[in-house]
Amino acid sequence: MTSIRPTAGRGIVAAGHPATCDAAATVLATGGNAFDAVVAAGFAAAVAEPTLTGLGGGGFLLAHRADGATTLYDFFVDTPGLGLPGGVSEPHFLPVTVHFGNAEQDFNVGLASVAVPGCLAGYLSVHERLGRLALDRVMAPAVRLAREGVPLNAQQAYLVRILQPILTLSDAGRELYTRCGRPVAEGERIFNPKLAEFLERLAGAPVGSGPRDFRAEDLASAIAADMAGGGGHLTAADLSAYRVIDREPLELAYRDHRLLTNPAPSFGGSLLAVSLALLEETGSPPAWGTAEHLIRLAEVMQETDAIRERGEIALRLRATGGTTHVSVSDADGNVAAMTTSNGEGSGYLVPGTGVMLNNMMGEDDLHPDGFHVSEAGVRVASMMCPSLLMRDGVVELALGSGGSKRIRTALAQVLSNVVDFGMDPRAAIEAPRLHWDGGCLQVEPGYPEPAVQALAQRLPVNVWDERNLYFGGVHAVAPGHQGVGDPRRGGSVARC
Numbered sequence: 001m002t003s004i005r006p007t008a009g010r011g012i013v014a015a016g017h018p019a020t021c022d023a024a025a026t027v028l029a030t031g032g033n034a035f036d037a038v039v040a041a042g043f044a045a046a047v048a049e050p051t052l053t054g055l056g057g058g059g060f061l062l063a064h065r066a067d068g069a070t071t072l073y074d075f076f077v078d079t080p081g082l083g084l085p086g087g088v089s090e091p092h093f094l095p096v097t098v099h100f101g102n103a104e105q106d107f108n109v110g111l112a113s114v115a116v117p118g119c120l121a122g123y124l125s126v127h128e129r130l131g132r133l134a135l136d137r138v139m140a141p142a143v144r145l146a147r148e149g150v151p152l153n154a155q156q157a158y159l160v161r162i163l164q165p166i167l168t169l170s171d172a173g174r175e176l177y178t179r180c181g182r183p184v185a186e187g188e189r190i191f192n193p194k195l196a197e198f199l200e201r202l203a204g205a206p207v208g209s210g211p212r213d214f215r216a217e218d219l220a221s222a223i224a225a226d227m228a229g230g231g232g233h234l235t236a237a238d239l240s241a242y243r244v245i246d247r248e249p250l251e252l253a254y255r256d257h258r259l260l261t262n263p264a265p266s267f268g269g270s271l272l273a274v275s276l277a278l279l280e281e282t283g284s285p286p287a288w289g290t291a292e293h294l295i296r297l298a299e300v301m302q303e304t305d306a307i308r309e310r311g312e313i314a315l316r317l318r319a320t321g322g323t324t325h326v327s328v329s330d331a332d333g334n335v336a337a338m339t340t341s342n343g344e345g346s347g348y349l350v351p352g353t354g355v356m357l358n359n360m361m362g363e364d365d366l367h368p369d370g371f372h373v374s375e376a377g378v379r380v381a382s383m384m385c386p387s388l389l390m391r392d393g394v395v396e397l398a399l400g401s402g403g404s405k406r407i408r409t410a411l412a413q414v415l416s417n418v419v420d421f422g423m424d425p426r427a428a429i430e431a432p433r434l435h436w437d438g439g440c441l442q443v444e445p446g447y448p449e450p451a452v453q454a455l456a457q458r459l460p461v462n463v464w465d466e467r468n469l470y471f472g473g474v475h476a477v478a479p480g481h482q483g484v485g486d487p488r489r490g491g492s493v494a495r496c
Contacts, residue, residue: 011331011496014475014483015041016324016402018492019048019150021485023141024328025494027133034334035063035130036138039123041326042340043142043199046119046355047192048150049490050176051159051167052324052342052402056350056357058118059340060262061126062249062386064395066333070260070388074245074379075122077115077360081376083237091372092231093362096165098344109166109347111232112372113362115380116242119340120213120355124202125244136203143203146196146354149189155469155490157186159322166359169347173356195354214350215239222351232348233361233372241377249388254280255419257396261387268385268407275304275412285420289447291454294434297416298459301409301436323384323402324489329395329479337386337398383407389415395479397425402489403472409435410472425476426484429491433471444471 011028013021023044024037032040038061046054053059058076091112098105127138152160160167160183167177176192177184184190205212214220224236250263252273259276261269278300279285286292323341346359360380361371374380385407386400397418401410410433417428432446440460443452444467455461464470473489485491 010480011037011329012477012479012483013037013041013326013328013494014477014485015045015326015492016052016473016475016485016490017045017048017153017156018494019145020045020326021492021494023145024326025496026141027138028328028330029496030133030137032133032138033131033332034328034330034336035126036133037330038326038328038336038338039127039131040138040141041328042119042123042338043139044145045324045326045340047142047145047190047195049156049324050190050356051156051163051345052322053119053340054342054345054358055120055123055355056117057340057342058115058358058360058380058382059122059338060266060382060384060386061122061336061338062260062262062388063126063130064335064388065130068393070249072247072249072262073122073126074247074266075118075125076266076382077118077358077380078238078242079374079376079378079380080114080116080234080238080361081372082241083235084233084376090231091233093371094169098162098165107166107344107359108362108371109169109344109359110362111227111230111234111346111348113346113359114227114232114234114348114357115360116234116238117214117357118242118244121215121242122244124213139199139203143196143199146192146199149191151189152184152186153490154186157184160184163344166345166347170349172349172354173347176354192354194352198353198355215242219350219353226348226351238376245379252276254415256391257419258390259387259415260390262382262385265379266382266384268383269387271304271308271383272385272387272408272411274307275300275408276415278303279412279416279420285416288417288421289451291451294447294451294455295458297413297434298436298441298455300412304408305436305438323404323407325386325400325402325473325475327398327400327475327477327483329398329477333479335388335395335398335477335479337388337400339384339386339400339402341384341402385411387411389418397476397478399474399476401472401474401486403470406435406470406472409433410474414474414476425478425482429474429476429484429486432467435471442470444468
């Protein structure tokens with residue numbers, strides 16, 4: 001591939017919403033570094049992308065400092081229930097069917113679906129350790145968005161509509177997401193004044209006054225009381241025990257590059273590594289878009305699934321549904337790749353905060369051993385894998401994706417497009433994708449028809465009519481060079 005080398009003096013952001021990008025770019029332009037900016041993006045995304053992420057969810061940040069040090073900050077969710085005597089006799093666990101066009105999927109929401117949240121603790125911890133701007137300046141874009149409102153774009157309006165049974169489970173949710181009894185529509189604004197006030201209180205809390213996240217005594221007490229009185233599992237002990245964990249990234253070679261990604265106990269990075277290793281074993285790749293290329297991709301996806309099924313990667317899958325990603329680089333050489341999720345949301349909003357907590361414990365296909373059987377206090381595993389593609393010690397691409405099980409296949413195809421076929425990041429991300437779902441090969445439009453016909457002779461194939469968020473949303477930055485937001489998931493780019 002053509003080497004991508006950074007150019008000094010350019011900060012770049014790629015994310016899933018223009019308001020998220022603008023928040024990060026504003027912080028960069030006022031003297032913040034990439035880590036200030038990615039935290040600002042996280043807070044802003046909680047307002048602009050509320051169906052995909054939020055302060056009540058969890059995630060991962062892969063942070064590469066200008067001095068060359070790289071750390072994976074794990075602020076994903078924990079299994080709740082510490083100090084809960086004998087379990088909950090009548091858990092608040094509500095099945096909800098969400099209709100995705102011609103398909104539908106069942107989720108479980110309510111108080112018993114909530115895992116111990118990590119995003120807020122993660123953002124504050126990363127800012128404290130790596131940021132250089134004052135917290136109020138980092139939070140300011142999100143405060144403004146929450147107070148002035150964010151117009152719903154087409155994607156968010158669609159998600160608000162199909163997730164209405166969850167978003168409107170409580171009076172507080174109905175106040176946020178409905179107008180005169182109907183879902184907020186495209187072009188209408190979502191206002192969250194309670195979130196604006198909550199963020200201002202956090203930013204104004206004196207340093208050293210104690211935890212400023214959900215571990216704070218007043219918030220923990222309010223949450224615990226609601227849970228205890230309403231059939232939830234989350235306790236004050238869970239909130240108090242929660243910690244952001246620093247991890248060494250998983251590092252692997254791919255052709256003449258190195259990839260840094262999410263390590264155990266999560267499995268997205270390991271499965272991505274398996275896929276890339278299988279691709280590399282074939283030697284030089286066939287021409288892009290040929291029958292040989294597509295068949296090889298399909299075989300790699302099937303073999304990766306088979307390795308997982310055989311237990312060669314001891315997968316305890318806890319993937320997430322609603323997920324988004326942010327990539328940021330600054331002019332000093334700092335790079336951040338952050339993926340976060342709120343699941344589909346539990347329907348429960350923390351009193352006085354405007355924050356809906358996650359439903360990570362409530363998705364039946366993610367809990368094969370049954371609900372509420374995992375040990376309390378255990379960090380939940382995830383398919384999310386924010387990643388850095390490097391060569392000769394230089395970050396050439398920061399990237400990540402939403403999309404649950406499609407995260408690894410989306411990233412593997414984008415990385416192969418860049419490394420194997422010399423595509424620039426935009427072409428690599430906008431190229432069509434495919435995904436083996438276990439019984440059928442899902443194929444986006446855009447591949448040559450003879451290659452698709454050859455695929456169909458070997459495997460069941462479903463060719464889609466259009467690109468779709470089903471195939472992930474890879475938002476990437478080539479530091480000093482280019483940012484690309486995936487159009488499948490409302491991708492946007494900002495520079496400063």
